[in-house]
Amino acid sequence: MLAGLLVFAQIVLPAAAQTALPALGDGAEMSTSSERQLGDRIARELYRDPDYLDDPILGDYVQAIWLRLMASARQRGELSPELQERFAWEVVIGRDRSVNAFALPGGYMGVHLGLIAVVSNEDELASVLAHELSHVTQRHIVRIISRQGQQAPWLIGAMILGALAAASNPGAAGAMIVGGQAAAVQGQLNFSRDMEREADRVGYGVMTQAGFDARGFVGMFEKLQQANRFNDTSAFPYLRSHPLTTERIADMQSRQQLQPRSATPIALTMTHAMLAGRARALANPEVDSLRAALLQAQGQDTAALPPARRAGLYYAAVQAAMGLREFEQAQQWLGRLQNLATDHPQAHFQAKLLGAELALARGEPARALALLEGVAPGIAGSGRALLFLRARAWTQAGQSREAAEQLQVWLASRPRDALGWQLLSTAYTAQGQTLRAVRAEAEVHVARLDYAAARDRLRAAQELLRTGGAVDHIEASIIDTRSRQVELLLREQALER
Numbered sequence: 403m404l405a406g407l408l409v410f411a412q413i414v415l416p417a418a419a420q421t422a423l424p425a426l427g428d429g430a431e432m433s434t435s436s437e438r439q440l441g442d443r444i445a446r447e448l449y450r451d452p453d454y455l456d457d458p459i460l461g462d463y464v465q466a467i468w469l470r471l472m473a474s475a476r477q478r479g480e481l482s483p484e485l486q487e488r489f490a491w492e493v494v495i496g497r498d499r500s501v502n503a504f505a506l507p508g509g510y511m512g513v514h515l516g517l518i519a520v521v522s523n524e525d526e527l528a529s530v531l532a533h534e535l536s537h538v539t540q541r542h543i544v545r546i547i548s549r550q551g552q553q554a555p556w557l558i559g560a561m562i563l564g565a566l567a568a569a570s571n572p573g574a575a576g577a578m579i580v581g582g583q584a585a586a587v588q589g590q591l592n593f594s595r596d597m598e599r600e601a602d603r604v605g606y607g608v609m610t611q612a613g614f615d616a617r618g619f620v621g622m623f624e625k626l627q628q629a630n631r632f633n634d635t636s637a638f639p640y641l642r643s644h645p646l647t648t649e650r651i652a653d654m655q656s657r658q659q660l661q662p663r664s665a666t667p668i669a670l671t672m673t674h675a676m677l678a679g680r681a682r683a684l685a686n687p688e689v690d691s692l693r694a695a696l697l698q699a700q701g702q703d704t705a706a707l708p709p710a711r712r713a714g715l716y717y718a719a720v721q722a723a724m725g726l727r728e729f730e731q732a733q734q735w736l737g738r739l740q741n742l743a744t745d746h747p748q749a750h751f752q753a754k755l756l757g758a759e760l761a762l763a764r765g766e767p768a769r770a771l772a773l774l775e776g777v778a779p780g781i782a783g784s785g786r787a788l789l790f791l792r793a794r795a796w797t798q799a800g801q802s803r804e805a806a807e808q809l810q811v812w813l814a815s816r817p818r819d820a821l822g823w824q825l826l827s828t829a830y831t832a833q834g835q836t837l838r839a840v841r842a843e844a845e846v847h848v849a850r851l852d853y854a855a856a857r858d859r860l861r862a863a864q865e866l867l868r869t870g871g872a873v874d875h876i877e878a879s880i881i882d883t884r885s886r887q888v889e890l891l892l893r894e895q896a897l898e899r
């Protein structure tokens with residue numbers, strides 16, 4: 403992830419050392435709104451990165467865990483109403499096979515596909531997210547930022563982006579950032595040992611109160627310890643930013659003793675196995691990897707595997723065959739997956755979503771809609787993946803009016819959903835509603851905090867209004883209002899520097 407940002411960091415860092423910069427504040431702790439601004443600045447760059455991935459299916463899965471953790475943090479008094487209100491609380495997924503998760507200023511959280519693929523259950527994933535969430539709620543981030551003294555927020559943003567890029571891709575970072583600057587930057591931005599222990603302690607409480615299995619915390623620690631033993635920090639950049647100190651391990655062991663001992667590991671659920679398979683497939687899209695995933699599913703010993711494990715292999719095989727555009731083969735693997743998942747409502751739901759994706763890839767939207775017919779959105783997370791698949795199918799099937807109506811309802815309460823706006827724009831285009839399509843494109847950019855690009859699209863919309871035939875008065879007035887708001891946002895952004 404973030405390879406593109408290396409260049410950004412390289413340009414910014416050396417110049418910064420020579421320039422006198424406006425101060426962040428009066429040297430006191432950064433306010434929550436300044437921290438949010440800094441987070442937005444970083445998020446804007448992340449959204450632009452080619453490895454940024456908005457996958458609604460994995461997004462729903464991670465989001466459901468995230469919301470449970472936030473509710474628990476609130477109940478425990480770790481998350482104040484002010485922080486909840488001011489911060490973004492958004493999980494950003496990166497298409498990177500390394501194992502990493504990181505908390506950013508302003509309530510943004512980064513998760514690599516490699517982490518979702520490597521954890522054995524949702525409880526292990528929850529343990530990492532709870533730890534990172536606690537870095538935010540305990541205000542650790544603002545404390546490290548304050549250590550940077552009187553530096554401009556844009557510089558700190560660039561340092562954080564540079565450190566992220568270095569963590570993700572140590573070889574390239576060494577080559578591109580001269581004189582070991584990457585290591586120095588990362589050293590400055592690391593959490594202290596005490597902060598790590600506190601995030602473990604608070605995170606453990608948050609995750610167990612949210613109803614996740616404490617063994618998930620232990621399991622994740624064991625994975626990290628194993629990687630640590632093999633010094634596998636290029637696959638586990640998480641270990642570099644969160645070193646396993648003897649104190650952390652000792653804390654972990656004493657916490658374990660408080661729990662009633664349980665020799666049985668957490669059973670692998672079919673849903674988790676499938677979604678971990680999805681993460682693996684999305685992180686490894688090369689033809690060779692797709693072929694390997696198919697071979698693995700075809701392996702002779704798969705019949706002996708537990709059903710959940712087989713479901714994970716079959717799911718990855720459907721995706722691999724789809725990626726190779728071998729649709730008949732994908733359909734066969736999907737059939738096997740559906741048979742396995744019959745008695746597991748969650749897994750069955752996921753198999754249907756995957757089936758709808760396959761149908762759309764084959765250009766058969768009616769088949770996708772039939773598969774999704776009567777499926778309850780409440781079964782997994784927010785139902786965003788289900789809605790978006792339906793919207794794509796409606797648009798492909800010539801029912802773009804239905805797609806636009808449902809998307810508008812969704813976006814009315816979630817105006818920051820860029821992918822939702824993107825799908826709405828496509829639906830409008832299919833209806834020949836060019837003006838509305840262009841305005842929806844502008845909203846995609848606003849949602850990704852790229853106000854300059856949004857202004858360009860809004861100007862294009864105004865141009866259409868001047869030259870176009872049919873007049874859409876409602877849309878014209880929306881475009882007018884939004885143009886003024888975006889101008890204001892641009893001016894605020896210029897002042898932040």
Ligand SMILES: [Zn+2]
Pocket residue numbers: 533534537593597598601643644
């Ligand atoms: Zn940490």
